[in-house]
Every structure is written in structure tokens, then in C-alpha cells.
Amino acid sequence: MEVYRIKPPQVIILIFLCVLVGLAYMLHLDLVDLFNESLIKLMMNGVLVLALIPMINAGAGINFGLPVGIIGGLLGLCITVNFRLTGFAGFFTSLLLSVVFCCMLGWLYGMLLNKVKGREEIAGTFIGLSMIPLMNCFWTLVPFQNRQMLYPIGGQGLRPKISLEPYFNNILDNMALAKIGAVEIPLGFIAFFSLICLLLALFHRTKVGRATIATGENEEFSRLSGIDIAKIRLIAIILSTVLAGIGICVYSQSYGFIQLYDEPLAMYFPAISAILIGGSTGRRAFIFEAVLGTYLLQTIYLLSVPIANEILVPEITEILRSLITYSIILYALLHRSGRRLSH
Amino acid sequence: MGNILEIINLSKNYYGIPALKNVNLTVKAGEIHGLVGANGSGKSTLMNILFGNRIIRETGGYQGQIYHRGHLLRLNNCAEAISLGIGMVHQEFALIPELTITENIKLGREITNKLTNRLFGHKYSFVDKKLNAQSAALILNKLGLDIDVGLKVRNLSTNIKQFVEMAREIGRQDLNFLLLDEPTATLNKDDAQLLLNVLLAMSRAGVAILFVSHRLEEIKQICDRVTVFRDGEVVSRYNQGEISTTNLARDMIGHTVTKAVAPTRTVSNNPAMIFKKFSVAMPGEEIRELDLTVYEGEILGITSLSGHGKLALGYGVMGLYPAAGEVIYGKQKLHRMDSRTNILKGIYVLPDDRQGLGILPEHSVADNIIFTGNQVKNLFSLRLPRPFTGFLDQQKAHRYVTQLVHDFEIKCTAITQKIKELSGGNQQKVCIARALTVNPKLLFVAEPTRGIDISAKEKILQMLIETNRSQQTTIVMASSELDELKRICDRIAVLVEGRLFKILSPDASDVEFGLALAGEENI
Numbered sequence: 001m002e003v004y005r006i007k008p009p010q011v012i013i014l015i016f017l018c019v020l021v022g023l024a025y026m027l028h029l030d031l032v033d034l035f036n037e038s039l040i041k042l043m044m045n046g047v048l049v050l051a052l053i054p055m056i057n058a059g060a061g062i063n064f065g066l067p068v069g070i071i072g073g074l075l076g077l078c079i080t081v082n083f084r085l086t087g088f089a090g091f092f093t094s095l096l097l098s099v100v101f102c103c104m105l106g107w108l109y110g111m112l113l114n115k116v117k118g119r120e121e122i123a124g125t126f127i128g129l130s131m132i133p134l135m136n137c138f139w140t141l142v143p144f145q146n147r148q149m150l151y152p153i154g155g156q157g158l159r160p161k162i163s164l165e166p167y168f169n170n171i172l173d174n175m176a177l178a179k180i181g182a183v184e185i186p187l188g189f190i191a192f193f194s195l196i197c198l199l200l201a202l203f204h205r206t207k208v209g210r211a212t213i214a215t216g217e218n219e220e221f222s223r224l225s226g227i228d229i230a231k232i233r234l235i236a237i238i239l240s241t242v243l244a245g246i247g248i249c250v251y252s253q254s255y256g257f258i259q260l261y262d263e264p265l266a267m268y269f270p271a272i273s274a275i276l277i278g279g280s281t282g283r284r285a286f287i288f289e290a291v292l293g294t295y296l297l298q299t300i301y302l303l304s305v306p307i308a309n310e311i312l313v314p315e316i317t318e319i320l321r322s323l324i325t326y327s328i329i330l331y332a333l334l335h336r337s338g339r340r341l342s343h
Numbered sequence: 344m345g346n347i348l349e350i351i352n353l354s355k356n357y358y359g360i361p362a363l364k365n366v367n368l369t370v371k372a373g374e375i376h377g378l379v380g381a382n383g384s385g386k387s388t389l390m391n392i393l394f395g396n397r398i399i400r401e402t403g404g405y406q407g408q409i410y411h412r413g414h415l416l417r418l419n420n421c422a423e424a425i426s427l428g429i430g431m432v433h434q435e436f437a438l439i440p441e442l443t444i445t446e447n448i449k450l451g452r453e454i455t456n457k458l459t460n461r462l463f464g465h466k467y468s469f470v471d472k473k474l475n476a477q478s479a480a481l482i483l484n485k486l487g488l489d490i491d492v493g494l495k496v497r498n499l500s501t502n503i504k505q506f507v508e509m510a511r512e513i514g515r516q517d518l519n520f521l522l523l524d525e526p527t528a529t530l531n532k533d534d535a536q537l538l539l540n541v542l543l544a545m546s547r548a549g550v551a552i553l554f555v556s557h558r559l560e561e562i563k564q565i566c567d568r569v570t571v572f573r574d575g576e577v578v579s580r581y582n583q584g585e586i587s588t589t590n591l592a593r594d595m596i597g598h599t600v601t602k603a604v605a606p607t608r609t610v611s612n613n614p615a616m617i618f619k620k621f622s623v624a625m626p627g628e629e630i631r632e633l634d635l636t637v638y639e640g641e642i643l644g645i646t647s648l649s650g651h652g653k654l655a656l657g658y659g660v661m662g663l664y665p666a667a668g669e670v671i672y673g674k675q676k677l678h679r680m681d682s683r684t685n686i687l688k689g690i691y692v693l694p695d696d697r698q699g700l701g702i703l704p705e706h707s708v709a710d711n712i713i714f715t716g717n718q719v720k721n722l723f724s725l726r727l728p729r730p731f732t733g734f735l736d737q738q739k740a741h742r743y744v745t746q747l748v749h750d751f752e753i754k755c756t757a758i759t760q761k762i763k764e765l766s767g768g769n770q771q772k773v774c775i776a777r778a779l780t781v782n783p784k785l786l787f788v789a790e791p792t793r794g795i796d797i798s799a800k801e802k803i804l805q806m807l808i809e810t811n812r813s814q815q816t817t818i819v820m821a822s823s824e825l826d827e828l829k830r831i832c833d834r835i836a837v838l839v840e841g842r843l844f845k846i847l848s849p850d851a852s853d854v855e856f857g858l859a860l861a862g863e864e865n866i
Contacts, residue, residue, distance in 0.1 A: 206733035207717065
């Protein structure tokens with residue numbers, strides 16, 4: 001096994017995290033409560049971060065087109081809510097529908113990305129951006145019947161925020177919740193998240209998975225070894241999109257709302273930051289990196305809110321978040337171009 | 344006449360590997376000085392030093408002195424060389440495709456409008472298109488070319504481009520020393536003759552010319568003196584009248600003690616693969632309408648100068664570069680140049696570019712050995728019911744790799760070690776192990792010993808011979824190492840400009856090879 005090397009972004013983040021924990025302790029914030037919540041935050045955002053892994057490993061770069069998969073997931077969620085399915089039945093129906101939609105969207109997205117090989121990241125960004133207005137039209141025009149989803153006035157068009165309270169709000173969060181004193185461990189949620197990690201790990205051990213990693217590492221080698229590059233990339237991109245769809249379902253049940261319209265755009269930068277903080281170079285990514293990065297980033301978000309509220313103006317939180325998110329991505333891009341030249 | 348150029352004890356290393364060793368050379372005004380040598384003999388390095396190419400400075404400069412018209416030459420970049428009146432015609436065209444012929448020829452030396460010259464200075468003055476076109480046409484006429492100078496260079500054929508490139512240098516008033524790197528390589532005989540005539544005219548006008556060519560006949564025809572390079576050293580020098588192509592060829596290749604490793608034998612007459620008018624569009628290594636038959640069970644060597652197509656054959660069959668023409672394998676025609684189909688049919692290619700195409704650097708030795716066999720032939724797969732197929736049988740793979748690592752003496756700390764940490768020789772052994780895992784009937788190998796130390800070289804050649812003898816694998820080995828080819832091949836095909844020039848027996852003399860490589864018929 002490779003020795004895990006700590007890189008500058010992780011050092012900065014770790015120092016920042018330590019300072020925040022110290023501040024939280026000094027301000028007498030409830031650290032146990034914060035820890036409980038950090039676990040939830042990890043798994044709530046974790047799947048969206050895992051969604052980046054297949055594409056990075058296939059050499060298709062960081063999936064800046066994550067909104068494509070998110071939109072597929074939102075479609076699944078909306079249809080489930082429209083039919084008022086509740087509980088586990090509702091949640092798993094939404095997962096199933098998301099997977100179906102994401103397969104179709106991912107296939108289209110993959111075909112497009114195969115045409116712009118080498119520029120997937122910028123192309124993905126703009127595919128994601130152009131999907132948003134298209135879907136904005138769709139959300140306002142789609143003839144859903146459930147009154148709780150529609151604008152209260154006029155009764156037409158979906159609301160920007162649809163509450164999941166009556167359906168499957170926090171269904172994973174509260175599944176098999178173990179309480180040890182004040183510490184709450186969501187065993188069910190952990191099991192679900194671990195299952196997805198395990199499946200992804202298993203995928204990478206299959207023949208297709210190994211071909212994916214080889215393609216990402218040395219495309220010409222793979223071609224000479226008889227691998228259909230376009231097909232392998234397509235599989236990785238579809239898998240990435242499907243995971244993004246599942247990711248948004250998991251996120252929404254935890255958050256309690258389905259967020260439509262421009263909201264998918266707010267989702268993918270934190271995910272990308274997370275995997276980069278975890279130590280991925282944007283060429284090869286490991287599940288461990290995704291989990292570590294998500295935990296660090298989300299915990300910082302979590303801690304910075306109450307602390308900023310106590311000692312600073314509240315708006316500073318949002319500023320700090322954006323600053324961290326964007327600068328980490330910038331750092332990774334700088335770092336990578338340096339590597340490319342040194343070859 | 345005095346010396347335009349005087350080189351004293353020039354040496355140059357690239358990362359500790361000597362490219363030039365104590366070279367002494369003078370070029371007089373009005374002299375055409377020929378420079379010949381095999382690939383990697385140091386000709387290009389010398390040209391790069393004389394033209395101030397950046398790569399020289401970036402790799403640590405050179406030792407020794409160079410005097411240009413009596414002054415010590417210290418070049419930091421090509422612009423300084425140009426300002427001193429040194430010109431260079433490159434082997435690869437240094438033309439701007441989107442500009443017209445006129446613009447390319449006159450670039451940086453445009454004739455400008457006098458009035459605006461006075462108003463804004465020469466740099467920001469209007470360019471007089473008409474005068475420039477006339478002047479460019481005049482220069483091209485001198486080269487015997489009558490062409491619309493308003494055409495974009497992108498649309499020109501290669502030989503016209505060569506003339507444009509020449510015209511740019513000839514058009515310079517201040518030119519006193521011209522470097523030519525294989526200017527006739529892309530030209531046919533008649534066009535080449537035109538160009539040679541221009542060179543002769545220039546030399547009469549007092550320009551000193553350093554002329555690199557692989558066409559020994561040309562060297563003989565126009566050069567006043569010729570210097571032969573081998574392995575970075577000057578091995579011989581002839582004056583006009585003493586020059587003979589046979590001597591040049593012999594000096595280029597050099598006499599080496601060859602130890603026959605593979606005894607000669609008769610091979611079957613059953614063709615294993617027949618190429619008919621086979622072309623491969625590999626940039627810089629094109630094969631053009633090659634006709635070649637590979638016989639079952641033989642080791643066929645393929646050699647050529649670099650850029651003449653020896654490397655492209657295997658890549659063409661695997662579909663890495665667009666290919667045309669017909670390939671008959673066994674009794675069947677290959678319909679698709681596709682690597683998966685062809686590996687299944689028993690064809691495998693070991694690439695020359697080991698780092699780029701031959702290995703998965705971040706993967707382990709074991710992964711590198713079993714990858715192709717596992718992906719294409721499903722070897723080492725766990726036998727599980729669908730849809731759980733595709734997992735690796737770790738134990739089986741482990742046993743197999745351990746055995747191979749032992750047999751081939753691959754030096755690694757463990758079979759899980761990353762291959763990028765291995766030496767070049769051991770990486771190549773891993774590549775051969777991977778090829779043998781898919782058990783090919785026909786194996787293409789390109790430059791198998793490039794960048795490998797001497798002891799590992801012998802081992803790798805031995806591995807190839809054993810594979811051929813014990814498993815009846817037909818091997819097509821492309822290499823620029825003539826000595827190695829002669830030791831292990833049954834026949835050696837020499838390619839010139841992407842076509843089969845001659846098939847020689849491994850016993851043929853170095854002179855014969857030298858002449859064949861240069862595309863000269865026997866005299």
C-alpha cells in the first residue's frame with residue numbers, strides 16, 4: 001500500500017480545524033452535539049463526493065458537470081413526492097427513479113464528453129450550467145399534482161424548496177440511531193453509506209473497474225491492450241452521474257427539502273473541494289480521500305457557523321466557506337498544471 | 344579564403360550521456376561542408392549548438408570554443424544567431440501555416456512604406472504588400488519555382504514547403520553561414536537537384552554551408568569536404584575527390600565485433616503475415632505502401648533511419664494510427680486494425696515508447712504483467728456466476744507472476760512494487776512477460792533495448808530468441824541497433840521513406856547496410 005502523504009491544503013485545513021475546535025471549546029459550545037452533527041454531515045454530503053471518483057479514475061477529470069446527475073436525482077425525488085410515497089418505500093423509489101434518469105442523462109453526458117476529450121472539465125462546467133435554465137423551464141411547466149410541491153399562489157410550477165417532512169425526511173439519519181449518553185451514532189446511515197463505498201470499491205476491483213483505472217493512467221497503453229476507451233469512459237461517466245443522483249437523494253432526505261432551480265449549482269463546488277482536500281490530485285482518487293476530505297470540509301463548515309455567530313458578524317460564515325471552497329479548487333488546478341509541465 | 348567557422352574541442356553532454364566528444368571542425372567561406380553520420384551520432388546536437396537552440400543552454404551548455412569569423416561565439420538564443428548572419432533550414436518545417444508564402448519568406452524583414460517609416464518608425468510602418476510579393480517571387484524564381492506567392496503555406500505540398508523554407512534563408516542579404524539539416528529528405532531527385540544548384544550558387548557567392556544529408560550521392564556531388572560522425576566523435580574527413588559513398592557508409596556504421604547469438608537456419612515458406620500496399624499515418628514515421636511478407640517462425644528485423652517508418656508497422660496493425668492497405672494474417676485478411684480483435688487472433692505489439700505506451704507506471708509489477716491477458720483473454724479471472732464475473736483470482740495471478748519474475752530475473756523488491764521504480768531493463772522484461780502471457784503467434788517488438796544497460800540487453804535479446812525457438816512465435820523486431828538485429832534475425836528488411844528498400848541477410852556487410860539505409864543502390 002502507498003504511504004498516505006499529507007499535502008499543503010490538508011495542513012492548512014487541519015490547522016484551521018484545530019483553531020475552530022479550540023474556539024468552540026472556549027466559547028462553551030456543545031462539542032458532543034457538534035460531533036453528532038458532523039457524522040451526519042459527512043454521510044449527507046459524502047455520496048456526492050464519491051460520485052467524482054469514477055470519472056477522475058477514468059482520466060475524464062473532475063466532474064464539473066455534477067449538476068447533470070443532481071438533476072436526474074431531483075427528477076426522481078419530485079416524481080416520488082408527486083405520488084406521495086412515504087417512508088422507506090418512498091425513499092427507495094426515489095433512489096430507483098434517480099438511477100434510471102441518471103443512466104439516461106449520464107449516457108448523453110458521456111457521449112458529449114467523449115467528443116471533447118481532454119477538455120472534459122470546462123465542457124462539463126458548461127453542460128451543467130446550460131442544464132440549469134433548461135430545467136428551470138421544466139420545473140415551472142411540469143404538470144405535477146401534489147399541492148405541497150406547487151407554488152401556493154396560482155397552483156402552478158414547482159416551489160424552489162419542497163419540504164420532505166411528510167414523506168421521508170431524515171429517514172436515513174434516524175435509522176437504527178444508537179445513543180451512548182449524549183453521543184448519537186446513526187448506525188443505519190453509516191451502514192448505507194458504507195454499502196455505497198463498498199460497492200464502489202468492488203467496482204474498481206472488477207475487470208471493467210481495473211480497465212477504468214488503467215485508462216485514466218495511460219490511455220495509449222490501454223488502447224494497445226485492446227481496451228475500448230470510449231466505452232470505458234462512458235461507463236465511468238454514467239456511474240459518476242448515477243452516484244450524483246443517489247447523492248442528492250441522500251442529501252435531500254437529510255436536509256429535509258428538495259431544492260430546485262439554481263440550487264444544483266451550489267452543490268458541486270463543495271464536493272470538488274472535498275475530494276481535493278482529501279488529497280486527490282484530480283488524476284487518481286481513492287474512497288478514503290473522498291471520505292476524509294468530506295469530513296474535514298463539512299466539519300469546518302459546521303463549526304464556523306456558530307463560532308462566527310458568536311464572535312463575528314454572521315455574514316462572515318458564508319464568505320469563509322466560499323473562500324475555502326474556491327481557493328482549494330484553484331490550488332489543485334495550479335498544482336496539477338505544475339505536474340503536467342514537469343513531465 | 345578565411346574560416347567562417349572554427350570549432351575547437353567541442354564537447355556536449357545530455358544528463359551525463361556524451362553527445363559530442365572533442366569535435367574539431369572548420370568551415371571556410373564559400374565552402375560546402377558535408378556532415379554525415381547515423382542517427383544519434385551528434386549531428387543534430389552540433390547544429391543546435393551552432394544555431395543557439397535553447398535546449399543546449401537548458402541542458403547545461405557545452406565545453407570548447409567556437410569562433411565565428413574570428414570572434415568567440417556565445418549564443419543565448421536563435422535570434423542572436425540570426426543577427427550574426429547564421430541561417431538554418433530545419434528538417435521539420437519552421438513555417439507558419441496560416442501565413443502566405445510571401446509573409447513567411449519576409450517575416451521580420453518586410454519591405455515597408457517609406458512615408459510611414461518616417462512617421463511611425465520601421466516597426467510600426469505599413470507593409471508594402473506588392474513589393475514584398477515581388478521580392479519573394481524573385482527569390483523563389485531563383486530556386487526555379489513559379490508559384491502564386493499569395494498562397495497560404497498550409498495548403499502547400501511538402502516539397503514546396505521545403506523550397507519556401509530555403510527561400511527564407513536565401514533571401515537574407517546578411518547571410519554568411521547556412522546550416523542545412525537534411526533539406527532534401529522530402530524532395531524527389533529533380534527537385535533535390537534544383538536545390539543543390541542553388542546551394543552551389545550560394546557557395547560561389549561566398550556563403551559557408553554546413554550540409555547534413557543521408558543521401559551520400561548528394562554529399563559526393565556538391566561538398567568540398569565531408570566529415571563523418573560516429574557516436575559523437577569525428578571519425579574521418581575527406582576532401583573533394585576522395586569522397587566515396589562506400590567509405591562514408593563504412594565509417595558511419597563503424598566496424599563492430601559481432602557475436603552470433605542465433606545460429607542461421609532455414610525458415611518455412613509459410614507466410615505468417617503479408618502486407619500489401621500497407622500505409623500507416625504515424626506522424627514523423629509514416630509507412631507508405633509497404634509490401635512485405637513475414638514468414639512463420641522467423642525473426643524478421645526491420646531497420647531504417649529515424650523517420651523512415653520502422654516503428655510504425657506494429658502500431659498500424661493495432662490501429663493506433665490510421666492505416667490503409669491490405670494485411671493478410673495466416674489465410675485471412677484482417678478487416679479491422681483493432682487491438683482487441685488482433686490480440687485474440689494472436690498478434691501482439693511491444694511498443695518502442697516504453698514510458699508512454701508500454702507500462703502502467705503507477706501499477707504494480709504483477710498488474711502490469713497480467714493486465715492484457717486478463718482484460719482481453721479473461722485469464723486469472725475468478726470463476727463466479729454472472730453478474731459477479733470479472734474479479735481477479737489473486738492467488739492464481741500471484742503464483743504465475745512470482746514464477747515469471749523468477750524465470751526472467753526481474754529485479755524488484757516484491758511483485759507489488761510499482762513498475763515506475765524499476766530500471767528500464769526490468770521494465771522491458773515485464774513488458775515481454777506481459778506479451779508472453781497472451782501467448783502471441785506473431786509478436787511485433789520495437790526498439791526493445793533502447794535505453795537499457797548492456798547486461799540487461801543481452802538478457803532481453805536472449806528472451807526474444809528463446810520465445811521464438813521454444814514457442815514458435817514469429818517475431819518482427821524493429822530496431823536501429825544494426826548489431827543486435829544481425830545477431831538475432833533471420834532476415835533484415837531495410838525501409839527507406841516508408842517503403843521496403845531491400846531485404847538483407849544478417850551476414851551482409853556493414854557497407855551494404857550503410858548504403859541501403861541511405862537509399863543507395865550497390866555500386
